[in-house]
Amino acid sequence: MPVATYLQAVxxxxxxxxxxxxxxxxxxxxxxxxxxxxxxxxGILDEFGPDRIIDTxxxxxxxxGAGVGAASLGLRPIVEMQFMDFISCGFDQLVxxxxxxxxxxxxxxxxxxxxxxxTGAGVHGALFHSQxxxxxxxxxxxxxxxxxxxxxxxxxxxxxxxxxxxxxxFLEHKRLYRSVKEALPDEQEPEPLGVARLARGGSDxxxxxxxxxxxxCLAAAERLAAEGVDVEVLDLRTLLPMDFAAIARTxxxxxxxxxxxxxxxxxxxxxxxxxxxxxxxWDELDAPPRRxxxxxxxxxxxxxLEAFVLPSEDEIxxxxxxxxxx
Amino acid sequence: xxxxxxxxxxxSRLHLQNKVFGGVYSGRGQEAIAxxxxxxxxxxxxxxxxxxxxxxxxxxxxxPGRLMAQILGKEGGxxxxxxxxxxxxxxxxxxxxxxxxxxxxxxxxxxxxxxFKLRHEPYVAVAFFGEGASSRxxxxxxMNFAGVHQLPVVFVCENNRYAYSTPQxxxxxxxxxxxxxxxxxxxxxxxxxxxxxxxLETMGRALRRxxxxxxxxxxxxxxxxxxxxxxxxxxxxxxxxxxxxxxxxDPIPRWELYLEARGRDVAKVRxxxxxxxxxxxDEAVAFAEASPEPEGPEAFEDLYATPLAVPEAPEGPAAFxxxxxxxxx
Numbered sequence: 001m002p003v004a005t006y007l008q009a010v011x012x013x014x015x016x017x018x019x020x021x022x023x024x025x026x027x028x029x030x031x032x033x034x035x036x037x038x039x040x041x042x043g044i045l046d047e048f049g050p051d052r053i054i055d056t057x058x059x060x061x062x063x064x065g066a067g068v069g070a071a072s073l074g075l076r077p078i079v080e081m082q083f084m085d086f087i088s089c090g091f092d093q094l095v096x097x098x099x100x101x102x103x104x105x106x107x108x109x110x111x112x113x114x115x116x117x118x119t120g121a122g123v124h125g126a127l128f129h130s131q132x133x134x135x136x137x138x139x140x141x142x143x144x145x146x147x148x149x150x151x152x153x154x155x156x157x158x159x160x161x162x163x164x165x166x167x168x169x170f171l172e173h174k175r176l177y178r179s180v181k182e183a184l185p186d187e188q189e190p191e192p193l194g195v196a197r198l199a200r201g202g203s204d205x206x207x208x209x210x211x212x213x214x215x216x217c218l219a220a221a222e223r224l225a226a227e228g229v230d231v232e233v234l235d236l237r238t239l240l241p242m243d244f245a246a247i248a249r250t251x252x253x254x255x256x257x258x259x260x261x262x263x264x265x266x267x268x269x270x271x272x273x274x275x276x277x278x279x280x281x282w283d284e285l286d287a288p289p290r291r292x293x294x295x296x297x298x299x300x301x302x303x304x305l306e307a308f309v310l311p312s313e314d315e316i317x318x319x320x321x322x323x324x325x326x
Numbered sequence: 327x328x329x330x331x332x333x334x335x336x337x338s339r340l341h342l343q344n345k346v347f348g349g350v351y352s353g354r355g356q357e358a359i360a361x362x363x364x365x366x367x368x369x370x371x372x373x374x375x376x377x378x379x380x381x382x383x384x385x386x387x388x389x390p391g392r393l394m395a396q397i398l399g400k401e402g403g404x405x406x407x408x409x410x411x412x413x414x415x416x417x418x419x420x421x422x423x424x425x426x427x428x429x430x431x432x433x434x435x436x437x438x439x440x441x442f443k444l445r446h447e448p449y450v451a452v453a454f455f456g457e458g459a460s461s462r463x464x465x466x467x468x469m470n471f472a473g474v475h476q477l478p479v480v481f482v483c484e485n486n487r488y489a490y491s492t493p494q495x496x497x498x499x500x501x502x503x504x505x506x507x508x509x510x511x512x513x514x515x516x517x518x519x520x521x522x523x524x525x526l527e528t529m530g531r532a533l534r535r536x537x538x539x540x541x542x543x544x545x546x547x548x549x550x551x552x553x554x555x556x557x558x559x560x561x562x563x564x565x566x567x568x569x570x571x572x573x574x575x576d577p578i579p580r581w582e583l584y585l586e587a588r589g590r591d592v593a594k595v596r597x598x599x600x601x602x603x604x605x606x607x608d609e610a611v612a613f614a615e616a617s618p619e620p621e622g623p624e625a626f627e628d629l630y631a632t633p634l635a636v637p638e639a640p641e642g643p644a645a646f647x648x649x650x651x652x653x654x655x
Contacts, residue, residue: 025444051444057474062433062467069437069451072417073372075444077437093433093464096425104425106406107628109417141629165631 004184007177009151010040010116012184013158014078018048021076024162026053027063028080028117037082038118038177060090064115068098068167071113076162081117084171085131090115098167099142114161116170119147120212120262121294121310123175126301132212132263132294137169138240138272144193145240147171149214151182153237156191163190173212173262180215194238196246202232204324206250208273209260210236213311217260220317229324239269244276251277255286256323260316265293287326292319327357327522327578330380332603333390336611337397341557345615346397348410353378355520355552358577359484361385362525363452363545366533372420372438374431374453376484377412378551382454386419390606391613402617406624429459432468432481439477439542450536451479458489460503469544473510476541480532483544484519486551491563504546512542519547520575523584550575 004012018024025048026032026041032055035042044053056063060081067077081087087094094115101111121130137145144166148154154172161168199214200221207217214235221231234250236242251257257277259270270291277289292311300306334354340346353360360381364373367386375382383393388404396403396414404414404423415423422438424431435453442449459465460483472479483503487494500506507514513535517528525547532543550572554561586592 057467057470059433059467059471061430061464062436062471065430065433065464065468066437066440066471069422069434069439070441071437072422072434073438073441075441092427092430096427097430097434100409100425102631103628104405104409104413104423105415105417105628106404106408108404108415109422110631112631144630 002183003181004151005178006151006154006172006180007038007040009155009184010158010172011042013155013162014041014044015047017159017162018044018052023074024076024078025051026078026080027056027066029056029058029082031055031080036080038174040172041080060086061093064090064093065097067113067115068093068101068111071111071167072101072109076112078114078116078162081115083125083129084117084119084133085128087115087117087133091136094137094143094167094169095140099140102166103142110165111167112165113167114158114170115167116158116161116172118174118177119171120173120175121299121306122212122262124301124303124306125174127298130299132261134171134239135263135268138242138269142167143240144168144238145171146193146238147173147211148237149173149176149180149211149235151180152184152188153191153197155184155188157193157237159188160190160193164193168193171211175212176215191237194241194243196243197235197237198232198246198250199235200231200233202230202254204230204254205232205256205258205320206254207231207233207258207260207316207320208236208247208250209233210239212262213260213316216311216313216316220313220320223313223317224320224324227321229321231320247273247277248281251281252284255284256326257285257289258292258316258319258323259289260292260311262294262311264296265291266296268293287323290319290323292316327361327381327581328599329384329603329606330357330361331578332607333380333384333393333610336607338557340398340611347399350557351377351411351555352551352553352557353380355572355576356484356486356549357381358522358525358581359482359519359547359549360454362522363454363480363482363529365526366530367420367450367452369420370447370449372422372435372449372451374422374424374435374451375412376424376428376454376456378484379454380412383412383416383421386421388416388419388421390610392416394610394614395617398614398617399619400614400617401620401624402613406628407620408628427464429455429462429465431455432465433471435479436468436471436477439472439479440475442478443475448537449478450533451477452482453479454482454484456489457483457485457487457494457497457503458492460506461497469506469510469512469542472542473512476539478536478539479542480529480536481542481544482529483546484549485546486549488551488555488564490555490559491561502546504544507544510542510544512544514544514546516546516548519549520577520580522577522581
């Protein structure tokens with residue numbers, strides 16, 4: 001297969017799973033005729049017809065709720081949020097309905113629902129088209145949260161999410177949609193959920209990251225390699241459940257942890273990663289662990305403001321360099 | 327109706343004995359709605375009951391013992407002690423349990439109805455909500471979608487005139503919730519929710535329409551909540567006159583009059599029913615009281631259908647083995 005973008009990988013996974021399983025169908029705003037605001041669902045209407053991809057009214061609560069209903073009766077709905085920011089309008093259905101359905105029914109039903117869509121900042125989307133909502137959901141038992149950073153993972157993890165029997169929130173970083181490209185195999189099996197991937201091996205400092213900040217971390221690691229600092233980069237890929245064994249392995253190896261994410265600092269996943277490492281791996285640590293994240297404010301519109309707020313390659317490199325020298 | 331009323335009486339008694347912890351929400355006075363709306367449903371039709379709709383569970387065939395165990399928070403309950411009162415379901419009987427966010431099951435019912443439509447299955451989804459929940463956005467989104475796709479769904483509004491303490495006059499500027507159906511391209515029907523015969527007739531029309539591909543219906547059943555919002559609520563915000571007026575419309579004597587007018591020996595029916603009801607409720611209480619209490623670690627069970635991937639053991643100290651079941655962190 002020729003080189004595919006991250007966006008094409010998403011589209012490919014959707015079509016492959018729809019060909020494989022007639023129970024898989026898509027619902028969302030502007031997904032059918034338009035093919036989605038970002039074209040993630042382009043070509044699906046032509047190939048599969050209007051019973052397999054449904055344009056809905058602007059009704060996020062309905063979308064998630066109807067997904068729960070159809071999934072509970074055996075279908076495998078994929079619900080698109082046009083922008084993941086809009087999940088706030090479907091929050092109750094996701095957190096209180098989808099995540100508790102199995103629990104409230106004593107294990108007597110399953111909810112194979114995928115809620116997917118573009119997340120993240122860095123494209124001047126301003127306050128309501130830039131949000132990173134993962135930390136709203138990574139503390140909700142009953143949900144799974146996935147955030148791929150490569151085209152290969154976008155394809156493999158989305159396939160796994162669709163085949164999974166639990167509600168999965170699938171966060172596609174919109175800045176990666178067209179900027180990330182790689183050669184994909186003709187056939188690709190699902191990537192298991194809940195397993196991190198070592199994106200770069202190293203011995204001096206461990207960077208733990210996911211989603212939109214992976215390319216920044218890899219670029220920073222490359223830069224530091226030229227300075228003689230050997231950085232390891234762990235891509236979490238799945239945020240709930242989180243692969244703490246992999247975090248423990250890399251921290252055990254380097255003794256130095258830098259958690260990086262595009263989401264805000266306070267209440268972000270980096271805090272949880274650091275807390276767990278400090279609690280469980282104190283004796284392994286050779287330096288106080290650190291975080292590089294967005295600043296604790298909204299993601300603003302003007303390019304200068306946005307750049308000020310978001311984590312940068314420079315900040316990541318500086319933090320990793322500091323840890324290495326500690 | 328007799329069964330649900332006796333069942334609730336027994337719950338109240340257990341509540342007074344401090345055997346029921348948590349909220350107790352009575353459907354007393356509203357029994358004809360849950361019972362009448364489910365009387366003509368098949369096992370494959372899916373119902374989304376409210377917290378007062380004990381009759382939905384009973385008519386759909388959920389075991390009374392498991393219901394009582396559910397209310398007592400026992401292992402033998404529908405949610406195995408996980409959630410309280412009627413926040414549970416039994417999908418094997420076509421009952422999908424609701425949450426405390428009233429009206430939130432209507433979008434879910436649309437998803438069930440969408441499945442029936444996409445698969446050309448002759449079944450119906452029935453979702454109950456109160457006039458209180460009719461103010462919520464979920465209800466609007468669901469009805470709008472059901473109208474657009476002409477889904478086989480019946481929305482049943484149990485208008486008992488109060489959302490907790492708030493009277494209908496402070497909830498909406500119209501008399502009939504059913505009027506709103508027009509805005510969604512569906513029929514709205516109003517009936518007395520205290521008259522089982524009227525509920526059966528009205529629901530029959532809605533079900534026929536749904537099964538014949540005629541799309542959704544909004545059925546509004548006018549009724550009255552005899553008890554407070556919950557057993558803790560003395561409901562002093564209501565007038566004596568109002569209570570008295572509605573007490574003359576009790577659905578059970580009303581149904582007996584209906585039977586009598588059709589030549590049935592009501593005294594005999596009553597004797598037979600009462601004996602059966604007492605037996606069923608006694609057995610349900612016995613089952614529930616004998617059912618064990620969950621011990622604690624079951625709180626981790628039933629969260630996920632697919633076991634979470636447990637990554638291979640780390641090379642570091644053994645302390646970092648993930649603790650099964652690995653929930654979040």
